[in-house]
Amino acid sequence: MKKPYVIGIGGGSGSGKTSFLRAVKNGFSDKEVCVFSMDEYYRPRELQKTDKQGVKNFDLPYSIDKKAFRKDLEKLINGQSVNRKEYTFNNENVKPKELTFLPAKVILVEGLFVFHYKKISQLLDLKVFLFAKENLKVIRRIKRDGQERNYPLEDVLYRYENHVLPSYQKYIHPYQDGADIVINNNINYEKGLEVLQGFIKNKINL
Secondary structure (H helix, E strand, O other): OOOOEEEEEEEOOOOOHHHHHHHHHOOOOOOOEEEEEHHHHEOOHHHOOEOOOOOEOOOOHHHEOHHHHHHHHHHHHOOOOEEEEOOOOOOOOOOOOEEEEOOOOEEEEEOOOOOOOHHHHOOOOEEEEEEOOHHHHHHHHHHHHHHOOOOOHHHHHHHHHHHHHHHHHHHHHHHOOOOOEEEEOOOOOHHHHHHHHHHHHHHHHO
16 A cells, blocks of 8 residues: 555644544545544543643643554554544543544644644644634634533633643744645635645545
8 A cells, every 4th residue: 555645734722623624524535535633642631730720731742642643643654544532521421432543545634733743743744734813713712612522611711821822832833834834714714725625636646
C-alpha cells in the first residue's frame, strides 16, 4: 500500500475545526479519507492538572496522551486500523462509543496541539491552520460545551479566560505562521474548503 498523505488541521478551540473536518470528509469514502482526532486521546479526568482554583485544565499539552496518539497515527500510516473508546469529557448524558479508524489514502489529523508536538508534526505532509476571531470562538465554545459536554455557562467562561486563551497564545497561535495554508473562518470556510477538497482529490487520483 502506498504511504498515505497526512494533513494536519490545527487552530484554537472554537475555530471550527470539527465542523470543517466533517465538511471536508463529506464526498469522500472511508478508503479515501480518514479523520483522526486528538479529542479521543485526552488523559483520564483524574490525571488532568488543576489550576489554583482546583479546576481541571484540559487545555494544556499535557492533557493529551501524545504517545498513544502518535503510536496510533503511525499505525494508520502503516496501513493498520485503530480502535479507540470515545472520550466524553465526563458528560454523563453520553454513552461512549467504540470508535474504529480505518487506514486511507489521505489522513486528516486534527487537534489543538497537532503542530506543537514535534514528533507528530514531523509526520504531517501538509499543515492547515483554521483561524477565527476570539469573540466568535467564545460563542462557539459556549454552544459546544453546553450541549456536548454538559458544562454550565459560568464554567465555560472561566475556562476560556483562564485556560483556553493562555494556551492558545502560548501553544497554538505561534504555529500559524508556519502553516502551509491558513483558512479564515470568521464568516465561513467555504472557499478554503473548496481548495482543500480539490487538493485532496488530486492526491487520491495520483
